Amino acid sequence: MTSPSLVGKTVGIIPLGCAKNLIDAEIMLGRLAEAGAAISLDPASSDILIINTCGFIDPAKEEAIRTVLAAHQERETSGKGERQKIVVTGCLSQRYRNDLPSLLPEVDLFLGLDEVDKIAEHLSDLLLPIGGARRDAISPDSRFLPDFSSPRFPLTPAHLAYVKIAEGCNHPCTFCIIPRIRGRFRSRTIASIVPEVRALIARGVREVILVSQDSTYFGRDRSPRTPLGSSASGETLADLLRTLEEIPGDFWIRVLYTHPAHWTERLMETFAEARKLVRYIDVPFQHIADPVLERMQRGTSETQLRELLAAFRQRIPGVAIRTTFLVGFPGESEEDFQKLLRFVEEARFDRLGVFSYSQEEGTRSARQKVQVPETVKKRRWEELMAKQKEIARRRALDQVGQRIRVLVDSPGIARSAADAPEVDGRVYVSPKLSPGTFADVVVRGASDYDLIAREAAHAERR
Incomplete structure (x- = not known):
């Protein structure tokens, strides 16, 4: 519905954080475009600047605050002054709803996660010529869940789209604040997701990436007492993937954020049998030493993780397996870390990310007495990253001479099925290949994380 106060106004956005946050940003822009606002690709010159923040760990919070202060400084020096409104949304707003209004008076409006779908209404009120005033709206418990009816203004390349299949989290991980920010886990229905994916494929999307805080928990929140791998509604991640497989078209389906405790026989069968679902498993182990896993309350053990x-x-x-590990967790001994280092050497993961533990207020691990010094965290992070770099280099060299299928992201740059956007490596290809298309290439060279390839026909003629 068009809003008179938004017609003719330009709105820009700075999306920070993860893909789940990016979807929220796209929905907000979709609602604003519906209301008559013009979406600006130059946030600094827009009438309204939305900063969609992440508030998960200290570096993300610092980035969000720096972005807000830089936007205010730009507003002052450019002469826009009161003519530009700065609106802060996202996880930082939600997490620190009682503190930010006084700490950041530069912001014209703070909105919580439940206001994503109501963004046009809030900005219309803010822009009213008479009576328009700051009315921060942040509910203490987030319950919003996007649906197929939520419009989206794409912020990704035309051939790529993220689809949020659930929101929130039920896990008791002692290092994580997400359940307190985004609320309890709540799944969409398959009937809601399928038309969204169909529309994306019809629009030309060639890779659909399913995201949630724990994609393997999909459907189980409707009846949490049912056996793992089933739900009262009969809807599990395996059911969703098998349904999406039936959508006509040439495209990839990728799943991010699966929990190691929730993998089932049927889900493995689905990955093994599927044609459009890429055999890429994103599964954060977080650690391998049992004492650390127990203090993290991950619901897994060394034996279970090795078997999985x-x-x-x-x-x-x-299959290509991506995992993440957390080093410097409270109480992590040198013995625990050395066990993790040996495990990474043995496991030879295809993709691996390492995070240094962040002592987040409001989490149970932040209250643990035996905190690891920052210098030790840094050294362990560097050691583990160096170890994985060696492994990645060897694995990349092993691919030289192999024929692989890639999706071209931009001129000269593509990704294989084993590479998710932003977090994994690239495949350098001929700039003549069109973005948004698939191509068969032969790997001709490799660096630490990236591959160099030529079109299969050209490579095979040499």
């Missing part, structure tokens, strides 16, 4: 890793490789041909 072996099952992936035995049952899903050509």
Whole structure:
């Protein structure tokens, strides 16, 4: 519905944080475009600047605050002054709803996560010529869940789209604040997701990436007492993936953020049998030492994780496994870390990310007495990253001579099925290949994380 106060106004956005946050940003812009606002690709010159923040760990919070202060400084020096409104949304707003209004008076409006779909209404009120005033809106418990009816203004390349299949989290991980920010886990229905994916494919999207805080928990929140891998509604991640497989078209389906405690036999079978679902498993182990896993309350053990890793490789041909580890967790001993280092050497993960523990207020781990010094965290992070770099280099060299299928992201740059956007490596290809298309290439060279390839036909003629 068009809003008179928004017609003719330009809105820019600075999206920070993860893909789940990016979807929220796209929905907000979609609602504002519906209301008559013009979406600006130059946030600094817009009439309204939305900063959609992340508030997960200290570096993300610092980035958000720097972005807000820089936007205010730009507003002052450019002469826009009161003519530009700065609106802060997202996880930082939600997490610090009682503190930010006084700490950041430069901001004209703070909105919480439940206001994503109501953004046009709030900005209309802010822009009213008479009576328009700051009316921060942040509910203490987030319950918003996007649906197919939520419009989106794409912020990704035309051939790529993220789809949020659930929101929130039920896990008790002692280092994580997400359940307190985004609320309890709540799934969409398959009936809601399928038309969204169909519309994306019809629009030309060639890679659909499913995201949530724990994609393997999909459907189980409707009946949490049912056996793992089933739900009262009969909807699990395996059911969703098998349904999406039936949508006509040539495209990839990628799943991010799966929990190692929730993998099932049927889900593995789905990954092994699917044609459009890429055999890429994103599964954060976080650690391998049992004392650390127990203090993290991950619901897994060293034995379970080793068995799961072996099952992936035995049952899903050509699987690429990405995981993340957290070093410097409270109480992590040098013995625990050395065990993790040895495990990474043995496991030879295809993709691996390492995070240094952040002592976040409001989490149970922040209250643990034995905190690891920052210098030790840094050294452990560097050691583990160096170890994985060696592994990645060897794995990349092993691919030289292989024929692979890639999706071209931009001129000269593509990704294989084993590479998710932003977090994984690239495949350098001929700039003549059109973005948004698939191509068969032969790997001709490799660096630490990236591959160099030529079109299969050209490579095979040499």
